[in-house]
Amino acid sequence: MINRQTYPDHVVEHVCGLLRNGQLQPGDKVRESHLAADLGVSRAPVREAVRHLVGEGLLDYRPQIGSIVAKLSPQQIIDSYVARGLLEGFAIADSGHEFSATAKQELRQLCELMEVSAADGDDEALIDAGARFHRQLYGRTENQQLLGNIERLSNKLHLLFYRHWANFYSPDQIRDRHQQLLKLVFEGEGWAVEQGFRQHYIETGHKVAALYTT
Amino acid sequence: MINRQTYPDHVVEHVCGLLRNGQLQPGDKVRESHLAADLGVSRAPVREAVRHLVGEGLLDYRPQIGSIVAKLSPQQIIDSYVARGLLEGFAIADSGHEFSATAKQELRQLCELMEVSAADGDDEALIDAGARFHRQLYGRTENQQLLGNIERLSNKLHLLFYRHWANFYSPDQIRDRHQQLLKLVFEGEGWAVEQGFRQHYIETGHKVAALYTT
DNA sequence: CAAATGTCGAATGTCGACATTTATGGAGGA
DNA sequence: TCCTCCATAAATGTCGACATTCGACATTTG
Structure with missing residues (x-):
């Protein structure tokens, strides 16, 4: 065992x-x-x-x-998403090796899957596809220390807020946003990748936080 | 109580x-x-x-x-320092408010104190000054989530490796390296600040890791 | 003689009980 | 009616003991 x-x-x-x-x-x-x-x-x-x-x-x-x-304040929610954007963006930009054709294909398919799931109203599938999308990206880092921090934060945000983010964007927007991230990643400009993911999570963070300003 | x-x-x-x-x-x-x-x-x-x-x-x-x-492998040591550079650099670059004149003065004095302590061979004072230097910088962030991660990592590296880093540079180099960081911070170019701190910690990480390649 | 096996000691995993502290709700008085 | 105080209940903090598992050494066997 x-x-x-x-x-x-x-x-x-x-x-x-x-x-x-x-x-x-x-x-x-x-x-x-x-x-x-x-x-x-x-x-x-x-x-x-x-x-x-x-x-x-x-x-x-x-x-x-x-x-x-844990009952995070709106500011804490934003802060957590900012931190996640920082870590994930760097992990992706810093991971050295190239993407294989099949890896690219898989990621693109996940974008489509997200759109379809969102259109079907299948939140569970959407959320799962999103998680896999991001994990396939940041999981490429060889920095285990970094990976651990990302997964801790990712898991925390997932368990506390996964209910919500499925409703922030239209199916089209969800696909476009993630395809845009992929474009940045595949083009390989480190700084742009980091900025892109930071922005991605800052926006999500603000949307989630807005739900908790009661 | x-x-x-x-x-x-x-x-x-x-x-x-x-x-x-x-x-x-x-x-x-x-x-x-x-x-x-x-x-x-x-x-x-x-x-x-x-x-x-x-x-x-x-x-x-x-x-x-x-x-x-914890017995970190050389790679894990490097990874940990990379992660710290990432977090600390961002925390400093992202902290909005300006430095007061006294704050700048204090930081500059800490650089001098580091040099003097190193020259005196007073490792404890050197390490303490270094810790205060960095904490005064990253502690300015209002992102508590980020701050917590930095302090966790900082504390870990401190307790596991604080014995060593006092011997990597000459007193002059120690002062210069930190004064250079200050210059970046005070000039306020976010990206340059992040890059500077990342590099600072990457170098330290490699030096520490080299001690553990037996 | 070397390798596999049995045995013993020690450390961890878990349990139930007791001590202490906190929250709750009611009695009593202003 | 409302506030204060106290008593009660319940949850956490700590303890000592037992069960289980792991590591090391001695023993046996090929």
Whole structure:
């Protein structure tokens, strides 16, 4: 058995699941005892999982009080997307090797898939295609340190906000925006690539943040 | 009491202290029982502290085996410094407000202080001045998300490698390198600032990594 | 003699219980 | 009616103990 699955991992998965299906929403209290009871384990592994999620930025934690699902302010939302644009843009611009023809083809197909999914109103497929699109790009970096940071941030934003960004643009716009990014990437001008992705995420960040200015 | 000091915090401080004074070195095993015994607490808070340090990247962890002080490969060292240059450069270039005259003055004095400390062979003062120099720069960002990432990375590199970088350059070079960075920052060309800091850390990263190619 | 195997000690993984702190809700008084 | 205070309940913080797993050494076998 290569990767031994310990209890804390299960708990983390469980909480992520609750976040995904909306049973846990930003601001909700996360009670260790409840998680422990639900999963039939003691609080020790649950505490580890919770502390892990706190480290990931998915939960906010205050000693003696407990933890709640992270509730980012509009500014924090923007900041997070800015940071992601910075990291992803650099990762892509910095990854040395060329794209194979099949890799380019795949990425272009993902743009089409996004448009089709959006047109069909299949948010899940759209979001999944988007995630794959971006991961195929930033995943090319050989800088594992960078990759880890990107994935942490990506996962956090995905779990907290994935519900929303499907509705910001028309199917056409979604395809065009991502095709434009691809054009920058394939042309290979580092600085332009970085600027492009920064802008891409700044815009998304502002749109998401606008939903939380109540 | 604003910030309640819990046991795990003490343990984290303790481990960081051991890293600072060299009693813990990369690759050393970190035993929960020993830490618990040394600090007179049970293993529960120790485990939390260890998991926290794992999240910070200071410890490597393998289930059922335990954790060791992170032992970065030369490539990982370079990657980490590249990431830091990326984050710090952007944070500085992106921070909007101008420098006050006193702020500029303070930064220039830190350059001088670094030179003097290096000339005196006072590594501790040199390292401290360097840390303050960089923190005064990147700390100007209002992007808390970014700041958190920078400080995590900064702290990690500091604790793992602070012993070395004092010896890479002559006192003159140290002062000149940092004065050059200041010049870029004060002139305010965003892209040049980012490039400058990236280069600064790439060079440092390669020098540190070279020490670990045994 | 080398390699595989069995055994033992030690460290981690998990548990249940207790101590401490916080939040809640009601009783009492202004 | 509203505020204050206190009592109660519930959640977190910590502890000690047990179960399980890993690593190392001694032993056996080819």
